[in-house]
Amino acid sequence: MSVKVVTSDLEPLLNTFEEYLRELVRSDVEFIRLIEDDLVTAGGKRVRPQLAFLASRALGGVPYEMELALAVELLHSTTLLHDDLVDDAETRRGHVAAFRKYGNAVSVLAGDYLLSRLLYLLSITGRMELVYMFSEVARELAESEVLQFQIAALGDYSFEAYERIITGKTASLMRLACEGAAVLGNAPSEWRQALADFGLFYGQAFQMRDDYLDLMGTPETLGKPIGGDVREGKLTAITLRLLDIYPQETLEILHRRGADPEDIEILRKLAVAAGVDREVVQSIQGRIDRAVAALSALPPSPSREALEVLAKREASRLT
Amino acid sequence: MSVKVVTSDLEPLLNTFEEYLRELVRSDVEFIRLIEDDLVTAGGKRVRPQLAFLASRALGGVPYEMELALAVELLHSTTLLHDDLVDDAETRRGHVAAFRKYGNAVSVLAGDYLLSRLLYLLSITGRMELVYMFSEVARELAESEVLQFQIAALGDYSFEAYERIITGKTASLMRLACEGAAVLGNAPSEWRQALADFGLFYGQAFQMRDDYLDLMGTPETLGKPIGGDVREGKLTAITLRLLDIYPQETLEILHRRGADPEDIEILRKLAVAAGVDREVVQSIQGRIDRAVAALSALPPSPSREALEVLAKREASRLT
Numbered sequence: 001m002s003v004k005v006v007t008s009d010l011e012p013l014l015n016t017f018e019e020y021l022r023e024l025v026r027s028d029v030e031f032i033r034l035i036e037d038d039l040v041t042a043g044g045k046r047v048r049p050q051l052a053f054l055a056s057r058a059l060g061g062v063p064y065e066m067e068l069a070l071a072v073e074l075l076h077s078t079t080l081l082h083d084d085l086v087d088d089a090e091t092r093r094g095h096v097a098a099f100r101k102y103g104n105a106v107s108v109l110a111g112d113y114l115l116s117r118l119l120y121l122l123s124i125t126g127r128m129e130l131v132y133m134f135s136e137v138a139r140e141l142a143e144s145e146v147l148q149f150q151i152a153a154l155g156d157y158s159f160e161a162y163e164r165i166i167t168g169k170t171a172s173l174m175r176l177a178c179e180g181a182a183v184l185g186n187a188p189s190e191w192r193q194a195l196a197d198f199g200l201f202y203g204q205a206f207q208m209r210d211d212y213l214d215l216m217g218t219p220e221t222l223g224k225p226i227g228g229d230v231r232e233g234k235l236t237a238i239t240l241r242l243l244d245i246y247p248q249e250t251l252e253i254l255h256r257r258g259a260d261p262e263d264i265e266i267l268r269k270l271a272v273a274a275g276v277d278r279e280v281v282q283s284i285q286g287r288i289d290r291a292v293a294a295l296s297a298l299p300p301s302p303s304r305e306a307l308e309v310l311a312k313r314e315a316s317r318l319t
Numbered sequence: 320m321s322v323k324v325v326t327s328d329l330e331p332l333l334n335t336f337e338e339y340l341r342e343l344v345r346s347d348v349e350f351i352r353l354i355e356d357d358l359v360t361a362g363g364k365r366v367r368p369q370l371a372f373l374a375s376r377a378l379g380g381v382p383y384e385m386e387l388a389l390a391v392e393l394l395h396s397t398t399l400l401h402d403d404l405v406d407d408a409e410t411r412r413g414h415v416a417a418f419r420k421y422g423n424a425v426s427v428l429a430g431d432y433l434l435s436r437l438l439y440l441l442s443i444t445g446r447m448e449l450v451y452m453f454s455e456v457a458r459e460l461a462e463s464e465v466l467q468f469q470i471a472a473l474g475d476y477s478f479e480a481y482e483r484i485i486t487g488k489t490a491s492l493m494r495l496a497c498e499g500a501a502v503l504g505n506a507p508s509e510w511r512q513a514l515a516d517f518g519l520f521y522g523q524a525f526q527m528r529d530d531y532l533d534l535m536g537t538p539e540t541l542g543k544p545i546g547g548d549v550r551e552g553k554l555t556a557i558t559l560r561l562l563d564i565y566p567q568e569t570l571e572i573l574h575r576r577g578a579d580p581e582d583i584e585i586l587r588k589l590a591v592a593a594g595v596d597r598e599v600v601q602s603i604q605g606r607i608d609r610a611v612a613a614l615s616a617l618p619p620s621p622s623r624e625a626l627e628v629l630a631k632r633e634a635s636r637l638t
Contacts, residue, residue, distance in 0.1 A: 082427050112461040116455075128447070
């Protein structure tokens, strides 16, 4: 399994992470084991665990960093399992979405099983504040996912809603991965704030980059057809700006959810013609800058640098 | 909303419960609000909160009894929301299942939202042991639901699996409702054990009674067509015994999932002819007896009596 780590120092930690994860999610119920095996071996980039580890190390190491890393990844994995269903995604991480193999039912329940393991991890840390923080992030996650669905159904598009969605479905959990380390380490409040801000802005940049690539990327690097968000009725920064500039044309395409073969290409061309693609790239860069700026409140360290590298990557990430 | 309470002393508590629940699950996201409104107003019998309150009162009252009652009900409600999908249930509590109105996606996510509120409640209690206990019960719930699905898919029926399923999907949560009160009240270990045993055996009797009524009840009292379990490939104590006595006939009906119009009636007649219905009623009575016996370790009180009444009702419950 290939994990693209930001620093080689993380390799041993991430290997332990994989072993612990495998043990944690093991069940004697065969259908659960099949799905979890899929999930564990599928791997993914483990971005959230890396954030937790780097935040911990930037503070000199905190207790229960492993449990934090696992807990944030489990919450993320659950949303993938519950989202495979939601999104009707053809592929996820290059694998056939779990639900196509075993049915929606088992997919949802396997997600619930992961949440039970998340609760277990939290109980190990002994930190009630962390339980509270996870409750808030889990709420934001569910609310923003439903909001995204609601907007797709009702078509009431706004930048405000988009901001809430990228924050709720991605940035809040990345903020938790970083801020959680500060809580576990009883870090001073300015360090805690710095890590929270870093996670939040990095997470927003991350989701905006994902959204950008979904329309402006290539199927080859993405590993899936482009235009998925348009087909699912999901708003992104690009389509929101196009709605301002070419309201009629854009609205028609969004309403028919990119059903015409040419639709996605038309949106791409409009985006380039109006300079909207560059605008969004700049907006992403703005979040990266804020994330990096937040780090300056932390003492210099290789881990702080690694967080900076991680954030700066978002400006040019292609997958 | 009519709540059939076991003692009028519970009425004010349950009214407060309903208000707190309504406030707890309120969201500014419209689609979540619609589902939660449905769930809150649909109400249900609130059996689990009643267990928590009575267990608390049998111990002279414990701190955070309300949060415990809400937490167990939220976990239950989540499984209903995730189960509507799983079971493809036509009706649930007499309402149109949530997912038929808003789609599977929102149903699953609204369940996740409830779980976030459960985490919040746990953080309020400040008791890590309770977080751990919820993690174990949530695990049992997910595992037994998947096991039920797996058995339906593979057809490997056994009494052992049935025991695990009724315990995991129902009894473990009822045990938690009772034992959780003992934990919150720092009760002596024999009282804690008594409440845990009561919840467990009561819960098993409860689920077995549900299963019994699903085949032997009437559509009028049940409020839904009988034979649903057979159509979903779910085993019950009755069909398991019929598999022993009339293997070929029963297996054929189970394999075609009661698709013939006469199938359900045939199973009912076989059950009566072989005395299997009475056997199962006796088995339920056995669990009730064990539940009631467990209570004797507790000091006598009106709440202990109310728990006894609740358990004894299972022998003749019709809805």
